[in-house]
Amino acid sequence: MLYASGLTKYYGDNCALQALDLEVAAGQIYCLLGANGAGKTTTINLFLGFIQPSKGELYVDGVSPVLESVTARTRLAYIAEQVSLYPVLTGRENLDYFTRLSGRALNRTESDELFQCARLNLSDADRRVSEYSKGMRQKVGIAIALAKNAKALLLDEPLSGLDPHAASEFCSQLKILSDKGIAILMATHDIFRARELGGRIGIMKHGRLVDERDASNITAVQLEQAYLAHMRS
Known part of the structure; x- marks a missing residue:
């Protein structure tokens, strides 16, 4: 590969x-x-x-x-030491935005499944990223990688x-x-x-x-x- x-x-x-x-x-x-x-x-x-x-x-x-x-x-998907996400957006909004950049749109059920696979609580998915720990940002990065296939x-x-x-x-x-x-x-x-x-x-x-x-x-x-x-x- x-x-x-x-x-x-x-x-x-x-x-x-x-x-x-x-x-x-x-x-x-x-x-x-x-x-x-x-x-x-x-x-x-x-x-x-x-x-x-x-x-x-x-x-x-x-x-x-x-x-x-x-x-x-x-x-490819890439996760850096500091995952670059938009802090004013929620985790879900970041996932949606970066997935759309790769030419795919997600419905809520799909995004829920991706967050569950990445072990990010769904309640956290709808919080602003500015409130996230580094570990939570990494989980959004994994969800984005999964969404990108x-x-x-x-x-x-x-x-x-x-x-x-x-x-x-x-x-x-x-x-x-x-x-x-x-x-x-x-x-x-x-x-x-x-x-x-x-x-x-x-x-x-x-x-x-x-x-x-x-x-x-x-x-x-x-x-x-x-x-x-x-x-x-």
């Missing part, structure tokens, strides 16, 4: 991403670990078509974000600032989405949540993918040790 080969990005003389080879299959969760500046956000922005690669190729469900950025984005979900530090309960609930939702066949690529600093989510885990450093692990074959402690070893080397 998500594919990159030799993906490289330069900003002047600075190599932000170096020869990345990456695949995320339908229904798979892939977590990218790394410090700030490791290349995680650059990778996501390349798949979104926000920036152009210097070398290499990448595809979203067989579509090139370089050559067909609009078409590629129809197959996205085949792949890109997340950039979505767990940052969430309390343990909200983070656990959010990860549970990601597992449900992967069970629906959605490919998930998530950049995160949270080693233990990355291990909890399962799937593949990649460790990035200075724009390079320096290690890959299968979450089912490593404990959280072993993953932390491997990560710290790479950061020290």
Whole structure:
């Protein structure tokens, strides 16, 4: 679903991403670990078509974000560290607005079902987003992704600032989405949540993918040790 080969990005003389080879299959969760500046956000922005690669190729469900950025984005949903919603609108109004932008209109029953899938209380759906916690905004983001029927979900530090309960609930939702066949690529600093989510885990450093692990074959402690070893080397 998500594919990159030799993906490289330069900003002047600075190599932000170096020869990345990456695949995320339908229904798979892939977590990218790394410090700030490791290349995680650059990778996501390349798949979104926000920036152009210097070398290499990448595809979203067989579509090139370089050559067909609009078409590629129809197959994607994106949740940033801070979900951008209109604070003066309710959660339901935001869902309706962003869904209409993708060419689809929702009736109330459909929006209720989406909020229930995202575990947002229906009473909260009709409150203004300005009153929402970060966790509630993330749930609206998930509802929007579901409404879009996205085949792949890109997340950039979505767990940052969430309390343990909200983070656990959010990860549970990601597992449900992967069970629906959605490919998930998530950049995160949270080693233990990355291990909890399962799937593949990649460790990035200075724009390079320096290690890959299968979450089912490593404990959280072993993953932390491997990560710290790479950061020290």
